[in-house]
Amino acid sequence: MRAARLIKLVLLLQSRPSMTAAELAAELEVSERTVTRDAQALSEAGVPVYADRGRVGGYRLVGGYRTRLTGLARGEAEALFLSGVPGALRDMGLADAASAARLKVSAALLPSLRDAPEAVGRRFHLDAPAWYREPETPELLAPLAEAVWGDRPVAVRYRRADGEVARELEPYGLVLKAGVWYVCARAQGAYRTYRVDRFTEVAVGEGEFARDPDFDLAGFWTERSVEFARSLLRTEVVLRLTEAGARRLPYVTDRAAAEEALAAGVAAEPGGGAGGGVRVTLAVESEEVAFGQLFGLGPEVEVLAPTGLRERFAEAARRTAGLYT
8 A cells, every 4th residue: 555655656746846745645645744754765765755845845856767758749648648538437446547547657758748638638528428317337337347357257137127137248348328338248159238237246257258359349339239229119100290390300309210211201292280291201119209209399290190199199289289278
């Protein structure tokens, strides 16, 4: 514990010209007295830590005691700090490791590049969760992350609609999508995706599994995401849309399905609440979901089929009109 703290103290002093005892104590989460003792220990060990006395004094390194990463351009240094996602690293239990790594890089950069971390922080911030949702960190994310980094198998229990099942997984990678964590894993020779918040038990096994060197996490996720979105669209509805309704359709339902429906649409015959417009057949998740998505289009859409959904829209329209009569 103390050895790690002493190393961090040296790296902090390498990254800045001078730091007060109070600043060091805050960074190291210790007392100022501990900082004084640590600085003394480093000095006795041959590390040239020098203490400036007085109101504006502090600790600094003398004699050019530092290492440098050569060959890094400013853009490369900024990209290096851009790669960290603090919230995700914290959720996976890697915040301390990431902080130490950034500190080591900061300490080793040339003086002209020292402001790279601050420059990136002023220009880029990633807020992964969706709007109107309080982000929650799955309880079992940390052990899964440990298994992913170590290529170690896991024995899990996973909650499904029909109950819990036990699985032996080889976790290949983690994905954070709109505030929800997923693990991509190999089970019985096939690659699958699991929501981390549905794991009820995770036991990290001993040893390592043989990772497929050809597995592409980003490509796999993109392919499965498209397949998953398509698999949800099990129902079709027939609509008559006004010009305004056709423009707004991609913003209230699945965009790809809407664009596909509009591309295949045909001119609708005059008549009905939506006039002429375009007649489309739209793939949706269910009639329930379609009602919630399409009702916001108001008079810019008329449901032609199925009959049950059309009747539901008619009843909702009568009730809405009654409120304003």
